[in-house]
Amino acid sequence: MKRNNIVTEFFKFGTYFIDAVLVVFSVYLSFLIQFKSTPPDYNFNPFINIIPFIVIAYLIYMYVFGLGDLLKKSITETIYSIGLTVVALFITTAGITFFARGFAYPRMVLVISTIVQFVILSIWRTVVWKINRSFHGVKECLVIGESSLEYLTKKILLKQRDLYKIKYICGSKSKNIDHYLDNVDVVFICNDVELNIKKKIVDSCLASRKSIYIIPDIYEIAILNSKLNRADDIPMFKVQKLGLTLEARFFKRLLDILVSLVGIILSSPIMLIVIAAIKLSDGGTIFYKQERVTIDEKSFFVLKFRTMVMNAEKLTGPVLAGEADPRITKIGRILRATRLDELPQFFNILLGDMSVVGPRPERPFFVEQFKDEIPDYKYRTIVKAGLTGLAQVLGKYSTTPEDKVRYDILYIKNYSILLDLKLILQTIKIMFMKESSEGLKDDLPLTKLIKTTNAEITIDKIED
Structure with a gap:
């Protein structure tokens, strides 16, 4: 296992090193293409002088846009990330x-180097992706849980079948867990497994050097990044409070003001086009104001471009928008898919009602509903609501409220200015990714999905 980890880390380092070499080589090749021979020193020396900055910029963008993940991303998403990276590198180099x-x-x-970089890096990363997938193989796994067991199993079957083969599904109180653990490489543990049972499973996996994936609850999130402390010679963790310090709030507000002002200035031509499109489409109102909840459960009115027909909730009342919601206008579908309907919220951020990054502001009606259904929901309002956030970057429209809450609490727990900057850049990445903007939809029942995918899975009934 230790040898495999060393090989994996060496493979990653080698990949990033060759990435950097190819980025620089692409620029040199572009000089040769432009001058059809050895380029004059007068033109070439400025490039030599900024090579370190180009490499550093590439490595930063590579990390931000997800090229550091050599395994989990699909080849399509990898190439898409390369495209964003080289465009960002083009702007930075200029x-x-x-x-x-x-x-x-x-x-x-x-211009030429951006095209060459995209082509060469896409070919290189495709080779890396295939090698890495081949090296990883398909790991046999066990999924343990209670009520959330079916949901997690379907996610793995639908999205990660090429990485994990589900061999067993069982309840946390099954008498056969030890047998299942002995016959798999990877274990997935749902959040609703009792803590004492979870400890036994983790202890067994650590002893046998098996990979473990745990859906975190508030306990796991609370101890994340805890500082080592002690009482005399007794080691202990000090669990950090959720929330931002006064210093963090100050610098976050400065970033909000700067980003909102830049956002308003840069997006003003786009907003003018959207305003004209909405007005010409049905002649209705352009903006849509709706009461939302932010820090300390304070209410404010969020500003968005209208994407639904006028008085959409007059008959239905407050309901979440679905994937094929008939209330959404043609222009509205485009705005939602590209998230352009959110642009007016830069004014909310400038006024201080929202932050650029934070949990998405929800309506009071749904806040009260989710607080009753999800015990950890109350932690979301420890910070200001945001235009984008960890849940928006890593989740989808169809992500469950429970999982969005986990992302929101993880964001609060791990907050830093660098994390905010990273999420702002990653939001650009997801704006044009269809999967991230899908609406709510019903999935197939697990038994039917297993038959559809021809998966051979032992399903152990949960014993009360």
Whole structure:
């Protein structure tokens, strides 16, 4: 196992190193294409001077846009991330050459190198993806849980069948757990497994060096990143309070003001086009104001571009929008898919009602409903509501409220300015990814899904 970890880390390091070499080589190749021979020193020297900055910028964007994950991303998402990375690198390189006074750096080389980088990196990362998938193989796994067991199992069957083969599904009180643990490589533990049973499963997996994946509850999230402390010679963890310090709130507010002002200025042409499109489509109101809940459960009115027909909830009352909701207008579908309907919220952020990053603001009606159904929901309002967040970047429209709450609490627990900057950039990535903007939908029953996928799974009934 230790040897495998060393090999994996060496493979990652080698991949990133070759990435950097290919990025630099692509620029050099672009010089050769542009000048059809060895480029003049006058034009080439500005490139030599900024190579370290290009490499650093690439590694940052690679990390932000998810190219650090060599296994879990699909090849389509990997290539999409490469596209975003090289475009961001193009903008950054142009900025670096400007501030470094490298005016002899040919602008056409910038354009050509972006295309060459995309092609070469896409080919290289496709090879890496295939090698990594082949090395990983398909691991046999066990899923343990209670009421959330079916939901997790379906997710693995639908999205990760090429990485994990579910061999057993069982309740946490099954008498056969030890037998199942002996015959799998990976164990998935749902959040509703009792803590004492969870401890036994984890202890068994650690002893046999098996991989464990746990859906966290508030206990696991609370001890995350806890600091080592002691009472005399007794080791203990100090569980950090949820929430932001006064210093963190100050710098977060500064970032909000800066980003909202830049966002309003840069998006103003787009907002004018959207305003005209909405007005021409049905002649109705352009903006939609709705009461939402933010920090300390304070209410405010969020501002959005209208995406539904006028008076959409007059007959239905407050309901969550579905994937094929007939109330959504044609223009509204485009705005929702690209998240352009959220742009007016930059004004909410500037006024201080919201933050750029944080849990999405929910309506009071649903807040009261979810507080009754989800015990941990109350923690979401420890910080300001946000335009984007961890749940929006890593989740989807169809992500369950329970999982969104987990993402929100994890964000609060791990908050930093760097995390905010990362999530802001990652939001650009998900804006045009269809899967992230899907509406709520009903899934197939587990038994039917198993038959559809031809999976051979032993299902152990839960024993009370």
